[in-house]
Amino acid sequence: MSSASRDHQPATIAVTAGRPQRGPDQPLNVPITMASAYGATGELEYSRYGNPSWAAFEDALGALEGGRALAFSSGMGAVTTVLDLVGHDGLVVAPAHSYTGTLLQLADLESRGRIRTKLVDITDTEAVVAASEDAALVWLESPTNPALEVADIATISAAAREAGAYVVVDNTFATPILQQPLTLGADIVVHSVTKYLAGHSDVLMGALVTADEELYAVLKGRRELMGATPGTLESWLALRGLRTLHLRVERAQANAAELVRRLREHPALSEVRYPGFGGIVSIVLAGGADAADRVTRGTDLWVHATSLGGVESTFERRRRWKAEPATIPEGLVRLSVGIEDVEDLWEDLRGALDPVV
């Protein structure tokens, strides 16, 4: 497989990495390899150990994040594999507003006596650093879902590594286009590929990336034994999505910034949360849950659905999920801004917001 030069910019890497060797009659894209076993004595042997369609996606994502990637069956498959690095009774420090699946997994492991957890306000760098002193693993998510808090990844990583803890960053919201945690000192990057990386709301997949060869080998071994391996078609679709990641992120971000400017003036809202980058915006309806529910029923373009990071704009009231922390306001609606025309998006959203003032 040809690998893109690390000297290239992300837009070039997204397009060129993970391609087959060039040559007469060589396909420009890695084919979908449907196989559960390979001829014996080679490097692959069995399909739980590897697949050329995974490898192409992994080459591309690894080049974008500055490490080596491993694809997983889902974001949660990747999350669970990382948490398995923590020894018995080890301490995990994590954001109080982590992704709900991550919080549920941490709570489950703690309730069974496997690990201890300490949930922190990720914006309070001093408190996070202090909590990390005895940690085995420091989990960061930045921006957080859906509170959109931002962590000082570089400062926390330096302190946590000094204390001997692994530093893991869930980079699902920012994507490697906007933030590369390995260059900021993190050990492992986690992705729900389901979201921006695949980008078309048609794939469930996850990934880990690390620049540490030993850690890579350990995580690959865990993937083989836990069996959280991705589908071949999914890997192919995810790589196809990744080819336009930079364009989609740029457009979603430009649309989000313009919508935020207008939403900040809207009298139906008590709060507009936006970290200043990316395509996710959280708005809080002054009228609470009822007003928020009316907005999510009142649009034509915006799709009422969970998940995020697709080409189409979606939104949902997060507290409709029982597992969402009670510190997230009842009237908070998370917007995943897509790549449609921004005036069309605004007209549609305004049409749903105006009646609930």
Ligand SMILES: *Cc1c(COP(=O)(O)O)cnc(C)c1O
């Ligand atoms: C969706 C999500 C996950 C979980 O990924 P799945 O692909 O749904 O298993 C993890 N972290 C964040 C930030 C997410 O948004």
